[in-house]
Amino acid sequence: MLKITELSCQRGYNQLFSGLSFNVNAGDILRITGTNGSGKTSLLKILAGLNTQEQGSISLNKNKVKSEQYQEEVFYLGHLSALSSELSSIENLKFLTSLSKTINSQTLSQALNDVGLKGYEDEYCAKLSAGQKRRVILAGLFVSDAKLWLLDEPFTALDPKGVEIVEQRIKKHSEQGGICIFTTHQDSVLENQRVLAL
Amino acid sequence: MNIYMQTLKRDLRIAIRNPSSVLNPLLFFVISVSLFPLAISPESSTLSQIAAGIIWVASMLSVLLSLNALFHNDFENGVLEQMVISHHSLPLLILSKIISHWILTGIPIILLSPLLGLFLFLDSNGISVLMITLLLATPSLSLIGAIGASLIVGIKNSGMLLSLLILPLYIPILIFASSAVSQAQFGLEITGQLYFLGAILVVSLMAAPFVSALALKISLE
Numbered sequence: 001m002l003k004i005t006e007l008s009c010q011r012g013y014n015q016l017f018s019g020l021s022f023n024v025n026a027g028d029i030l031r032i033t034g035t036n037g038s039g040k041t042s043l044l045k046i047l048a049g050l051n052t053q054e055q056g057s058i059s060l061n062k063n064k065v066k067s068e069q070y071q072e073e074v075f076y077l078g079h080l081s082a083l084s085s086e087l088s089s090i091e092n093l094k095f096l097t098s099l100s101k102t103i104n105s106q107t108l109s110q111a112l113n114d115v116g117l118k119g120y121e122d123e124y125c126a127k128l129s130a131g132q133k134r135r136v137i138l139a140g141l142f143v144s145d146a147k148l149w150l151l152d153e154p155f156t157a158l159d160p161k162g163v164e165i166v167e168q169r170i171k172k173h174s175e176q177g178g179i180c181i182f183t184t185h186q187d188s189v190l191e192n193q194r195v196l197a198l
Numbered sequence: 199m200n201i202y203m204q205t206l207k208r209d210l211r212i213a214i215r216n217p218s219s220v221l222n223p224l225l226f227f228v229i230s231v232s233l234f235p236l237a238i239s240p241e242s243s244t245l246s247q248i249a250a251g252i253i254w255v256a257s258m259l260s261v262l263l264s265l266n267a268l269f270h271n272d273f274e275n276g277v278l279e280q281m282v283i284s285h286h287s288l289p290l291l292i293l294s295k296i297i298s299h300w301i302l303t304g305i306p307i308i309l310l311s312p313l314l315g316l317f318l319f320l321d322s323n324g325i326s327v328l329m330i331t332l333l334l335a336t337p338s339l340s341l342i343g344a345i346g347a348s349l350i351v352g353i354k355n356s357g358m359l360l361s362l363l364i365l366p367l368y369i370p371i372l373i374f375a376s377s378a379v380s381q382a383q384f385g386l387e388i389t390g391q392l393y394f395l396g397a398i399l400v401v402s403l404m405a406a407p408f409v410s411a412l413a414l415k416i417s418l419e
Contacts, residue, residue: 048283051419071285080276086215087208095208096277098201099284 001025002047002148002179007056009042016042017198020056026147026177029170029190033183034198040183041079043198044150047181048076060148072100075146077154081133085126089117089136092125096140103143111139115165130157138162142169149173151182201286202294209298212271219267220302227260227307231314242319249318250328250379257307257332258339258368262361264303265343268295269351269414278351282418289407292414296344296407304336320383327382331375334395341399341406342367348413371398 001023008018016039024030032040045051047058049066058065060073083092090108097103109121115135125133134157141149149170155163167190170180174192199207213220234252235245272278281291311332315325346364350356378391 050279050283068285071283074283076279076283078276078279080274080279082276082280084208084212084271084275084277086212091208091211095204096280098204099280099286 002060002181003058004047005057007043007046007058008054009039009046009051010054011039011042018055022196024179024181024194026179027174028179029174029193030179030181030196031184031190031193032181032196032198038198040198041152044076044152044181044183045078047148048074048150050076073147075100075141075144075149077137077141077149077151079152079156081125082137083125083133085124088122088124089128090121093136093140096137097143100144100146107143108139111143112136114142115139116161131159131162134158135162138166138169147178149178149180149182151180153184154182155184155186201284202290205291205294206298209295210301213298213302219264220306223260223264223303224306224310226263227256228310228314230256230259232317235318246319246321246324246383247380249315249320250324250376250383252318253311253314253328254331254372254376254379257311257336258365258372260307261303261336261339261343262364262368264299265347265360265364266357268299268344268347270347273351273417278414279418282415288411288414292344292348292410293407296340296410299344300337300340304332304340307336308332320379323385324379324383327388328379330392331378331395334392334399335371335375338371338395338399338402339368341402344410345406345413348410348417351414352417371395374398 003023005021007020009016020043032043034040042051047065049071060070063069063073082096087095089112090105093108093112094103094105097108112118112121112135115138117132117135117139120128120132125136128136138154141151151170154166158166163186170182170190173180231252234248238244238248269278272281282288284291308329311328312325315328320328343364346360346367349363350360353359374391374394378388378395381388381391
């Protein structure tokens, strides 16, 4: 269970949120909503261990945020592609996944195939479109063992087929007992999603 | 292969595929050294006296020129974010990046230095000591430089700021390294200078990856 207690975040003179407390149980899908600048990305970054919260505590199964055990269980998909233009899709994917665990090339090729990038394994990422780049990092998400998925606008740049693939995977992850927290400005058809408005 | 070796290999691969980022500082090194005989004097006695200083200043400036690229691209594309949230040791991941930076800038400078030493009429003893000082001190240039590069990673057009931050920290290295070469040319003892360069290397190796990791986390906030 992900437990967030009395969380506060301030950026400059702007208090984004304060006294935020909620629990997310295994198998839950939580959608964070709010206007631009309401702190959705900051909240996800704090949960990922990237930013420091002003106050409050975060723990996943009693492991505190930024501890090795907590970070092992996190997959964070941010606004940035996390891909190097000079590397191919498979090389980028191999490096990104190896930051959490070692995965063989065959599994990675299959993951690229699953996100509709069959034949693009050796294509340099500089030549891929924004949607294809997004699919490469989503392939990394799909082979990850992380229990906590933090997805910041995961549907950005994806076509309807891509959105459907991601929604199916989120659903499967939830059925397997994983937690998914995501933000989106698009309509989502995910069932049983809880909503947190900032 | 562990993640630290993979990071090293990844950086080398990116550099090979984008050779201008590696070649520009090296070309600057060679060109700037070769301009001194034209500007000062082609006399062998004059050049051999100032050769060590010229080569050392040029190597520092070329390392400085290459430092901006150390973290910049990974910051822009989000790879640094993924490194920070990973459960692996961030200082060790950064150390892998620093080693790849040294392989791409420090080693070519060390290999080019005998040729440039001959060009500036440095004697064989001077060339040997020059190479030893470069071997001992270029890793320190990369390590100390990484601290500056991580502090300015989120700031645009920060080349001047990087020079202001880093060059004062390079000055002890410059003094000990060039004095070692000059003294060797006169047949004097140089052990003291080499010990100091070694000590600077050990201290930077122990501290720089941790300081750099902290600075990167602050930059990513």
